[in-house]
Amino acid sequence: MVSLAVWTSAPPSTETTVDTRNLKDSAVWYPEIPGPALCLHEESFLPRSFFTSGFKPLFWCCFGGPAGRYLAHLTRIQALWYAGGICRVDFFFDTEVPSEHRVLGRYKHGKVCSHLNFTIDGPGGERIESIEIGHRYPDPGDSVPWAVKEGILLWCELRTNRGRSCRFPDADETDKTPTPSVQKLITPAPGSMITGLYATQRPDYGYGFTAMGVISEKVEKNDP
Numbered sequence: 001m002v003s004l005a006v007w008t009s010a011p012p013s014t015e016t017t018v019d020t021r022n023l024k025d026s027a028v029w030y031p032e033i034p035g036p037a038l039c040l041h042e043e044s045f046l047p048r049s050f051f052t053s054g055f056k057p058l059f060w061c062c063f064g065g066p067a068g069r070y071l072a073h074l075t076r077i078q079a080l081w082y083a084g085g086i087c088r089v090d091f092f093f094d095t096e097v098p099s100e101h102r103v104l105g106r107y108k109h110g111k112v113c114s115h116l117n118f119t120i121d122g123p124g125g126e127r128i129e130s131i132e133i134g135h136r137y138p139d140p141g142d143s144v145p146w147a148v149k150e151g152i153l154l155w156c157e158l159r160t161n162r163g164r165s166c167r168f169p170d171a172d173e174t175d176k177t178p179t180p181s182v183q184k185l186i187t188p189a190p191g192s193m194i195t196g197l198y199a200t201q202r203p204d205y206g207y208g209f210t211a212m213g214v215i216s217e218k219v220e221k222n223d224p
Helices: 145-150
Strands: 058-061 074-082 085-093 114-119 128-136 152-160 165-168 182-186 192-201 209-218
Touching (some): 114 165, 128 192
Parallel strands (some): 152 209
């Protein structure tokens, strides 16, 4: 007698499968995937589904360095503003810092850009404690299809633990921009600090960052 064994899969579960994937798992990242210690505050960014198809890279800069080691050396933040929005953010320090921690975006400095500066007393203990982002969703027919769906970054406002703030672009430029459809305030959890930013940008000429996110991580408090 010949016996035949047939392997069968287990019956499908009646429970609903929960998709636990996040932006780190789904998006294309440059220069590399953010580490597990970094919080991306995804609830304040575009839906993950926008980045699961096509080539829509997210680029990021951890200006604070690992565990915020460079926050105490941060002295100035400069944003480049072009007609299409924020196209680059540079971070300046009072000590030598690796290049990957000094710039978000690769738009070259040029005469056509406005340079917006915000000084910060990192050595004296000043820290960015929250960031508010203004995002607009144009009405259908008023813009290109992707902008209607994904929206456009209008501005971001940095707020420090000393009650100071700075909006990129500045007030003069902000007055010229449409009222945002959505304003989101990102504040890290207790024990964490904002140490980085990430963004996405369309390849179309003239557009700056179309969306911006905030990175935070747990940092040991070591202020002066």
